Amino acid sequence: MKASLATAIGEKFSLHDVVIDDPVGREVLVDVKASGLCHSDLHLIDHDFGMPLPAVGGHEISGVVKSVGPGVTSMSVGDRVVACLITYCGACAECLSGRTTLCSNPSAVARKEGEKPRVSFSDGTEIAQSVSVGGFAEQVLVHENQLAVVNDEIPFPQAALLGCSVVTGAGAAINTAHVRPGETVAVIGTGGIGLNAISGARLCGAKNVIAIDILDSKLEAAKKFGATDVINSASTDPVEAVQELTGGVDHAFEAIGLDVTQRQVQDMTRPGGTAYLIGIAPPGSTTPFDSSLGDLFAQKRLHAVLMGSSNVKRDIALYADLYVQGRFELDHLVTQEISINEINEGYEQLLKGEVIRSVITSF
Ligand SMILES: [Zn+2]
Numbered sequence: 001m002k003a004s005l006a007t008a009i010g011e012k013f014s015l016h017d018v019v020i021d022d023p024v025g026r027e028v029l030v031d032v033k034a035s036g037l038c039h040s041d042l043h044l045i046d047h048d049f050g051m052p053l054p055a056v057g058g059h060e061i062s063g064v065v066k067s068v069g070p071g072v073t074s075m076s077v078g079d080r081v082v083a084c085l086i087t088y089c090g091a092c093a094e095c096l097s098g099r100t101t102l103c104s105n106p107s108a109v110a111r112k113e114g115e116k117p118r119v120s121f122s123d124g125t126e127i128a129q130s131v132s133v134g135g136f137a138e139q140v141l142v143h144e145n146q147l148a149v150v151n152d153e154i155p156f157p158q159a160a161l162l163g164c165s166v167v168t169g170a171g172a173a174i175n176t177a178h179v180r181p182g183e184t185v186a187v188i189g190t191g192g193i194g195l196n197a198i199s200g201a202r203l204c205g206a207k208n209v210i211a212i213d214i215l216d217s218k219l220e221a222a223k224k225f226g227a228t229d230v231i232n233s234a235s236t237d238p239v240e241a242v243q244e245l246t247g248g249v250d251h252a253f254e255a256i257g258l259d260v261t262q263r264q265v266q267d268m269t270r271p272g273g274t275a276y277l278i279g280i281a282p283p284g285s286t287t288p289f290d291s292s293l294g295d296l297f298a299q300k301r302l303h304a305v306l307m308g309s310s311n312v313k314r315d316i317a318l319y320a321d322l323y324v325q326g327r328f329e330l331d332h333l334v335t336q337e338i339s340i341n342e343i344n345e346g347y348e349q350l351l352k353g354e355v356i357r358s359v360i361t362s363f
């Protein structure tokens with residue numbers, strides 16, 4: 001099958017012919033119908049986070065179940081599914097309490113050392129799956145825990161985004177922050193994740209949902225997702241503006257991964273409020289935290305967020321149903337549909353802020 005690989009740090013994605021194995025145990029083989037270009041995949045080849053290479057890039061996919069291993073019980077051939085990079089055993093104390101993103105045995109769903117690789121070159125050399133998915137490919141082979149069955153009405157491109165940017169952004173507001181009706185929210189960075197944090201805050205009934213970015217076009221988009229106020233931080237100090245609008249928000253989300261904005265989310269929360277760090281900072285970054293007396297008295301919290309504290313099967317199916325009911329915005333996330341040959345160009349457009357999401361729909 002065709003797959004686009006990351007072969008070395010700093011190199012662009014390149015198309016290769018690779019071999020994908022049949023499912024064993026509780027694995028599921030998925031025919032990929034749509035695969036989103038998430039910013040994180042670019043991070044993983046721009047900076048050395050220790051990811052094994054070569055690897056099939058991509059991790060935001062939807063598709064149809066092609067075949068299942070003998071141990072699979074939660075889905076059948078022909079089901080419409082969405083994959084997620086959250087790997088969890090389903091049996092440890094954290095998993096059993098619903099906190100699957102904190103699973104103590106996430107490698108339980110991977111193949112073991114010495115076993116045949118899921119993806120390889122024709123000579124048998126292993127190819128890793130980027131963040132346990134490997135979605136820039138015609139097919140994906142993962143453990144059933146990583147897949148959610150969704151309704152058949154949601155289009156594949158919209159469904160693909162549920163697996164990463166939606167669970168990460170919306171989940172941060174819904175599951176991590178537990179935003180309550182009437183509370184106030186600010187979001188810095190209105191890309192794929194920030195827009196979904198806005199959607200999640202709207203769904204929770206937040207009174208003010210303030211979107212902050214440096215591009216007016218992205219701030220216009222944020223209004224479609226439920227932003228009640230927008231601030232262009234290229235021309236306006238976002239901390240002063242948020243303080244003026246609300247006196248400080250209950251929840252401030254950072255969806256970029258920069259020291260300066262990580263500090264701003266702390267400064268724009270009210271006393272007792274919480275700043276949430278969602279954006280991935282480059283290796284070696286140090287998040288500034290002011291522990292001077294004034295900030296200690298304000299009793300603010302700083303909360304790191306992983307994948308919106310999401311539960312793969314429950315949350316992805318829920319967002320798909322809310323979309324069909326017209327209560328959850330996804331259509332404006334999909335800027336364009338592209339071919340698997342156009343991944344590098346798609347990322348260049350993403351970096352320039354020209355697109356929210358490019359989604360591969362032709363392989
Ligand atoms: Zn577990």
Ligand SMILES: [Zn+2]
Nearest residue numbers: 038040164165
């Ligand atoms: Zn992602």
